[in-house]
Amino acid sequence: MGRLDLDKRYDRRGTDSVKWDHKNFVDSRVSENALPLWLSDMEFKVADEIIEALENRVKHGFLGHSMPGDKYFEAVQGWYKRRFNWDIAKDSIFYSPGVLPALGFIIRAFTKMGEGVIIQPPVFYPFAELIEGTDRVVVNNTLINNEGDYSIDFKDLEIKAKDPNNTMLILCSPHNPVGRVWTKEEITKIVDICQENDVLIFSDEIHCDLTRKNITHYPTKTLTDYNKIITAVALGKTFNVGGVPISQIIIDDDKLKETWHKETRKKHYISFAPPLDMVLTETAYNKCEYWVDEVMEYVEDNFDFLVDYLNEHLPKVKYKKPEGTFLAWVNFGAYVDYEELFEALITKYDLLIENGHTFGESGAGYFRMTVACPRSLLQEGLDRIVEAIKELTEK
Numbered sequence: 001m002g003r004l005d006l007d008k009r010y011d012r013r014g015t016d017s018v019k020w021d022h023k024n025f026v027d028s029r030v031s032e033n034a035l036p037l038w039l040s041d042m043e044f045k046v047a048d049e050i051i052e053a054l055e056n057r058v059k060h061g062f063l064g065h066s067m068p069g070d071k072y073f074e075a076v077q078g079w080y081k082r083r084f085n086w087d088i089a090k091d092s093i094f095y096s097p098g099v100l101p102a103l104g105f106i107i108r109a110f111t112k113m114g115e116g117v118i119i120q121p122p123v124f125y126p127f128a129e130l131i132e133g134t135d136r137v138v139v140n141n142t143l144i145n146n147e148g149d150y151s152i153d154f155k156d157l158e159i160k161a162k163d164p165n166n167t168m169l170i171l172c173s174p175h176n177p178v179g180r181v182w183t184k185e186e187i188t189k190i191v192d193i194c195q196e197n198d199v200l201i202f203s204d205e206i207h208c209d210l211t212r213k214n215i216t217h218y219p220t221k222t223l224t225d226y227n228k229i230i231t232a233v234a235l236g237k238t239f240n241v242g243g244v245p246i247s248q249i250i251i252d253d254d255k256l257k258e259t260w261h262k263e264t265r266k267k268h269y270i271s272f273a274p275p276l277d278m279v280l281t282e283t284a285y286n287k288c289e290y291w292v293d294e295v296m297e298y299v300e301d302n303f304d305f306l307v308d309y310l311n312e313h314l315p316k317v318k319y320k321k322p323e324g325t326f327l328a329w330v331n332f333g334a335y336v337d338y339e340e341l342f343e344a345l346i347t348k349y350d351l352l353i354e355n356g357h358t359f360g361e362s363g364a365g366y367f368r369m370t371v372a373c374p375r376s377l378l379q380e381g382l383d384r385i386v387e388a389i390k391e392l393t394e395k
């Protein structure tokens, strides 16, 4: 028996939660009462230690300008050393108000307008939006999908990396939404290709702590001394604090650091960090490892539940649990057309899960849903999918 009650359901409505209060962000037809299994946001309350530390900090009564100090750096270093045997130098850790803002700074600072940035779809869709939004060109190195087993198309990556107009790769490691945790060999091969062609790697490792038992995540930086790598990590997924604007950007190379400084300090005025967020980071990394481990065990059981549920009710789906993330990527195409199913779920069955199409054309046919929730909630969502499929196939 763990310390946490992860079966407990909470009412999060009325907190301006994107997942619960702003469902029309996805589709204006979604009803107020729709069950939201979308967005990578867990339904588990944050660790008590975090709540207490934040309360104490607020009670102190001062929330003036703050900057990361030794306690903050040591907490970050300790976490990555313990969990990934990664030695990060203090002066390699930079604050950013989120991974995506950092990616925006980096695209602007390290690539020129019109240059190509390689991504591996179906992938977290804000990557493509940011590339387009900064007037760069999205270059797709689409993953190979062998009936749900995803791998990297290295031949294609080599061609794309060789093109001198393509100067950067965004690596999603572990991969959202397909749930792959790239192996040492895969990461090394990606790095070799980028190094040969002088392509900068932005390694987004925000999902690094969310792996299944017996699966190891390797931080890209621990496998190579290629200097053109920038890593992004954050607490958002790991400790379910995705609404908090803090992430750590890891840069070892002096020249890259200089460019980062110029971009963030002189162009965007980012050098301080929110005091509450630093307290949160220190407490989470120093005191809440048990919380992550327990939540990951529950998530693992939820994935097993999902596999069993689908085998029983929708056996043609042939679903396998992913190596990482708390997101299920499921294809119901053996039964129904995905657009028809999405429509029915939204308009009639009050279930909000994400249409795979959003993650790039290669995601069409799939749905993404979070399983980091009480099992009863997951079951309710699945029951609605089964009912919808039943109605659509009996039509």
Ligand SMILES: Cc1ncc(COP(=O)(O)O)c(C=O)c1O
Binding pocket: 040, 097, 098, 099, 100, 101, 124, 172, 176, 204, 206, 207, 234, 236, 242, 246, 247
């Ligand atoms: C791969 C990936 N990167 C970045 C983010 C968002 O990070 P942030 O909220 O720190 O910008 C997410 C959130 O879902 C994600 O899945």
